[in-house]
Amino acid sequence: MATVMSLIATLTTLGGVRADAAQVGTAHAADASYVPLSGSGSTWSQNAINAWAANVQQYGMVIHYNGLGSTFGRMQFKQGSVDWAASDIPYGVQDGTNFDPPPTTRGFAYMPDTAGGTTFMYNLNIGTRRVTNLRLSGENIAKIFTGVLKKWNDPAIKKDNPGLNLPAIKIVPVVRGDGSGATAQFTQWMLATQGSLWRAYCTKVNRNPCTQTSAYPVVPGSGMVAQNGDLGVSGYVSQRQAVGTIGYVEFSYAIQAGFPVAKVLNRAGYYTEPTAGHVAVSLLKAQINMDKTNPNTYLTQNLSQVYSNSDPRTYELSSYSYMILPTTTGFGGLTTSKGFTLGDFGKYLLCQGQNQVDSLGYSALPINLVQAGFDQLRTIPGAAIPNINIRTCNNPTFSTDGTNTLARNDPMPPACDKQGPTQCVTGTGGAKTPTPVTNGAGGATTATPGATNGASGPNAPAGGLPLGGSGPLVPCDPDTGACDTGTANAAGEQQVDGLPTATGTNLGDGLEIALMAIAAVLLLAVALTPPLIAQGAANRRARRNRDGGVA
Amino acid sequence: MTRERTTSASAARWRVRVRVASALTSVVAAVAFVAVGPTGPAGAADTGPIDQITGNGSTNSAVTVSWSQGLLDANNQPLPTQRDPGSPLAFMYPDFEGLTVTVGQTQNLVHQSIRVTWSGGTPTGHPGGAASKLDDFLQMMQCYGDADSGPIPEDCQYGSMGLLNNGSGGSIAPAAIGSRTGNTCLAHSTPSMTNPPPLADGSPGSIGCDTLEPSNPSHTQPGQEGQPAYSVPFIPFNDQTQHVYGAATTFYDQFNTNEVQFASTDANGNGQVFFQTLTRTEAPGLGCGAVESNGKPRDCWLVIVPRGHILANGAPDTIQGINDSPLGASNWAQRIQIHLSFDPIQTNCPIGASQEREMSGTQLVSHAVFSWQLALNQAANCKTLYGFTATSEPQDTVDLSNPNGKGLAFTTIPIGSEAERLNGGASAPNVPPLIYAPVAASVITFGFNINQASGAVTTAIKLTPRLVAKALTQSYKWDLPTFRPSDGTSLGPAWAKNNPVFITDDPEFKALNPGITSPASGSPLAPLLTEDHTGVNQQVWQWIISDAAARKWLAGTPDEHGMVVNPAYQKLNLGKAAIDSYPRADPTCRDDGIQPGPPPKDARQCSLDILPYVNSLDDAAIHVRGANNPDLGREWDPAATAPDGSTGYWDPGGIEPVGRVFMWAVMDSASLANYGLIPADLCNSAGKNCVSPSTATVAAALKAAKPDHSGLLHVAPGSVGANAYPLVQVTYAAVRVTQPADALSDFAALITFAAGSGQTPGVLPGQLPHGYLPLPTNLRNQAKAAAARLVADAHATGTPTGGGTSAGSPQGASPGASGQVTAGSQPLAPPSSALPYSTEQASDVPTKATPATHTGTVRWVLLVVVVVGLVGACGGPLLRAGLEGRLSLPWRRR
Secondary structure (H helix, E strand, C coil), rough: CCHHHHHHHHHHHHHHHHHHHHHCCCCCCCCCCCEEEEECCCCCHHHHHHHHHHHHHHCCCCCCEEEHHHHHHHHHHHHCCCCCEEEEECCCCCECCCCCCCCCCCCCEEEEEEEEEEEEEEEEEEEECCCCEEEHHHHHHHHHHCCCCCCCCHHHHHHHCCCCCCCCCCCCEEECCCCCHHHHHCCCCCCCHHHHHHHHHHHHHCCCCCCCCCCCCCCCCCCEEEEEEHHHHHHHHCCCCCCCEEEEHHHHHHHHHHEEEEECCCCCEEEEEEHHHHHHHHCCCCCECCCCCCCCCCCCCECCHHHHCCCCCCCCCCEEEEEEEEECCCCHCCCHHHHHHHHHHHHHCCCCHHHHHHHCCCEECCCHHHHHHHHHHCCCCCCCCCCCHHHCCCCCCCCCCCCCHHCCCCCCCCCEECCCCCCCCCCCCCCCCCCCCCCCCCCEEEECCCCCCCCCCCCCCCCCCCCCCCCEEEEEECCCEEEEECCCCCHHHHHCCCCCCCCCCCCCHHHHHHHHHHHHHHHHHHHHHHHHHHHHHHHHHHHHHHHHCCC | CHHHHHHHHHHHHHHHHHHHHHHHHHHHHHHHHHHHHEEEEEEECCCCCCCCCCCCCCCCCCEEEEEHHHCCCCCCCCCCCCCHHHHHHHHHHCCCCCCCCECCCCEEEEEEEEEEEECCCCCCCCCCCCCCCCCCCCEEECCCCCCCCCCCCHEECCCCCCCCCHHHCCCCHHHHHHCCCEEECCCCCCCCCCCCCEEEECCCCHCCCCCCCCCCCCHCCCCCCCCCEECCCCCCCCCCCCCCCCCCCCCCCCCCCCCCEEEEECCCCCCEEEECCCCHHHHHHHHCCCCCCCCEEEEEEEEEECCCCCCCCEEEECCCCCCCCCCCCCHHHHEEEEEECEEECCCCCCCCCCCEEEEEEHHHHHHHHHHHHHHHHHHHHCCCCCEECCCHHHHHHHHHHHCCCEEEEECCCCCCCHHHHHHCCCCCCCCCCCCEEEEEEEEEEEEEEEECCEEEEECEEEECCHHHHHCCCEEEEEEEECCHHHHHCCEECCCCCCCCCCCCCCHHHHHCCCCCCCCCCCCCCCEEEEECCCCHHHHHHHHHCCHHHHHHHHHCCCCCCCCCCCCHHCCCCCCCCCCCCCCCCCCEEEEEECCCCCCCCEEEEHHHHHHCCCCCHHHHHHHHHCCEEEECCCEEEEEECCCCCCCEEEEEEEEEECCCCEEEEEECCCCCHHHEECEECCCCCCCCCCCCCCCCHHHHHHHHHCCCCCEEEECCCHHHCCCCCCCCEEEEEEEEECHHHHHHHHHHHCCCCHHHHHHHCCCCCEEECEEECCCCCCCCCCCHHHHHHHHHHHHCCCCCCCCCHHCCCCCCCCCCCCCCCCCCCCCCCCHHHHCCCHHHHHCCCCCCCCCCCCCCHHHHHHHHHHHHHHHHHHHHHHHHHCCCCCCHHHHHCC
């Protein structure tokens, strides 16, 4: 009790002193008028938004976020049932025959909140070993998600992966079932870079006009699986029984699930994954619409030059996600108090909050977008947004010379990630265990050390250790709960995985057919000869008995 | 303590009176407890002080009040006016007369959960009410109100949309009970049970109306004049001119309100709710705890409106059910009000006051870290701030291994050791030198929200390891996509024919939890789960498989009633080794075929559609509290709007209807306590020796904890002994030794606080929130020693930016470079050369490619074997035939 009292006393005293700190901080009276805010939308950016919402609690701010998908978020903002929304794409993107018109009931502005990569998380084993270093060209990705490629051992995929002998199992694409900005980003990329494949798919699913879309069209009965939210897709792919699946999620979800993502071939001929640095490099080529006179497009992204970025570090499916901010009061219950709170939340996430996103699988926003974001925050009624102070903003991309620190320090991809006969063994995404590779024709292990992959990962060890199936199988004593964590794979017990070979559907060459035929005849003979001989002998005996009466 | 604090919060001239009154109140409360003892709320911990682990209990500022006492004043003393037996509304009284309510804490409140229990109520689903109507329940709300006589309806936060599922067809609980509106009666009419007055527009009186409304001209919403309806506006505390009609989303909405729209009373007349008190930070329209110009925090009220089975105009609820707002004058007159005094709201640091020191790690500590942040921010005068991001175990290893990454991660396992578990013993990464400091002891529990027609369940649910195994393995029929009895054909797979439909049908569950019935229809009853792979999940499985009966059942042996494990899970050998995640392994899907378009759609449901994961333990608890089932829904609705805008989609489950709520989740006890959910007692396989999560049982388990090779303590659930709660986790702050001195100092400050004042139990800023066990002295000392070591390292490192040691490689020379370091009394971990992993070991697994031809020389083996076999087979009979004459073979001669 005494401790509690003294603590309260301490806090009360400190509270009094604190007024000074507030004065040196910002001009307004700290948290005095923060009010709770509700938002909804994108699951792509949800992990970042949740982290920010948790951290601003210490500043007296209550932010609720409901990850229901970008489409739903835009709709709720338009209806006025949320104060703000998060969406991976703006309003007004032509989606088939839907135009998704911007709200007319309330003013709005887009503000980039985080950058990241839409990744292809997959579940593949070779023998008992999980594949963690799959590489895919854009064409193959499009063919997988339009049902053209059906088996993992397809020669087209082999071409991307000369070091892997992929199994002859069915490819199960997992797509988003809800209205999703990730789907929109992905289909926009397909339309731009693999147009003929996407248009052919549009024809197949009767989408006319053929555009990018937020609702992935599924051919009924095709075996393609639809799941709600990034968590639904990653949850589906990560099941042990889901071998053969591949789905698209924000990088964050693959990291959380502990699963690998496909390295995607870029224009420079390198297969890359969306590390924070690679995304930052890629988005240096994003064209941001800076025409302030048109709020419907201001700050929206045109990614066509990202797709064709010739920097070897480029990850083509890099993009920004957005907050949709209200710029008028009244509708949806928006007040200047809410506007003030939202302004400070925006200020937090553009500066300090960008330090939290790397660990989650996102990439921090660069300075030009932070500056533009500050301008957008100023359009919220009630927001108090000071001029941005580069020094105290604490955004990890900021540098003294104006370049993007993340992009500047981002290492080049290792040589083994270049298109060609070698293939890196290093793991990807949330699965850092290396996968041994072979050259396509030979049998030698290409133990290419996996040079530092990305800005933040530790060097992965070269070579590979076996993966005990797709689940954690550390033996534990059920009675004591003590787990054997050390020795299961000591040198004496190394398991060697078979590298499976696709079984052909033909019967083989002449020799093989002849051998099979001979074996079949002989097998029949083994089964039938003894009883026939015995029967014959018995008959002879019977005859003898009848004829001679010998007893 | 509490009494003194209240005194300072009251006007000076009342000081003495308050002191006496509060003391009296406490005595009254104590007496009331004794008085209602036998019929009072059931449950072991119910009448005791607040338990640190579950947050269940009362403080010495608890207040008990009976309905018949009438209203309480701002000192929680009865106001002179009692219930008037001559009131025209006296026909309502019999439903409320016996009601006695106890509020667990009424002073020094912050944003927290307080327990509200009641007894002597009329059971929900009153025998005199209509079978299809749920009547006789309580509604609760927080109000401001500066008058000694208490609040007016305009002062109350109530009426949010989307909290109640009123059931199909609106017959269960009309949505209007969750609103601020109702019907008005014909002017100047009086209520009558024999001849209920009609509505103001002449509609039949059986619909129900309030003869006292509009009790104020402002209760007629502008623009609605002439309608037979009243609407009570919300008026924010700091702007009496503002009248907000309808759902006042400007001030509160379904996501941040604390209103209770339906709390049911069980067959014994008892009930319980954990009510979340809100300060101005969470409820800006009420302003509770806001410091006034006189330096005192604003007080508030808890208003409880009991609802009966007769409408306000005297009509029975057989036609409409109870269908109007608790704010309508007739209903409002029946309220119970309890005065709540708040602690002053702490002033928070402004955003950007300084750079946050970023930390990451297990979500188990998030509630504690938030509390500590508030105190640390103040103590550092906002010059040091901390940020915390909940991350996965592999990400913590990446962060700490990166010389420029985050310097502190909270973890329950040695950093890097997860690689062994995740990858089957493979390739643990090199981890730079770390210091581990214990900061929190958390508890994993199963949090329930069960609210049935028979009342809300308020006592702990009893579970055995095998019951949890059953619930985690999609072995109850309703957890299978292919089971849907409503169409009469989809009765599930053959293997499940002897399995119960719900856990509530399982004889094992029923024997332990009598009185809990199966819901009439609805959603799966499986617990909500997270997708992650963690040591925490593994401990749950360790507990399950520490039980022989659970192991046997997981291996395929049916239980005594013939229930078997889902074969998809049997294949996973779950009883052999504890896994670290919750798989959704059933591969079957229900296929409703292709639904006609345009465009045509696959109507297919698989396991994750009916049992989706949730984002976090906190998210799980929020879903359970809100009875918000995330499943996609089982029925295809041709009229529903699909994501692509076309028609035809699943009819989503959403909020479970009142009276049919059964939700639970695996969660940490901090989330459980924060949201006031019902915990589970964990029993042995015989259903005996059930252990509740409590201060004593968690402390007992911690005593049985054993250190791993890095010195981190682990509770082995199978060997904690009797009266110890098996699912306890110690969280450590793992700090990278090689980092700038100022970072080391900041982390040392956090650890010092966490191991000191931060272990004081309580809900105030800086205290250890409910759900965590205060660390024992030896662990606190260990943490303090670790902090001292960090401070020493910081001094040795020198200036924050200079020095080779801070900028060097993770393996570089540094004070702690000998490997993983655990400070304090624990032995130092072995040096790095003895670590169970290194790149050398990892490099030379022989891997050989399969030859280009499918089989090689092995293809000849079959041929040779068959030839030899033929020779042998023929040889025998031929030999015999040759010898036939000389040997007698009787069995051939039959």
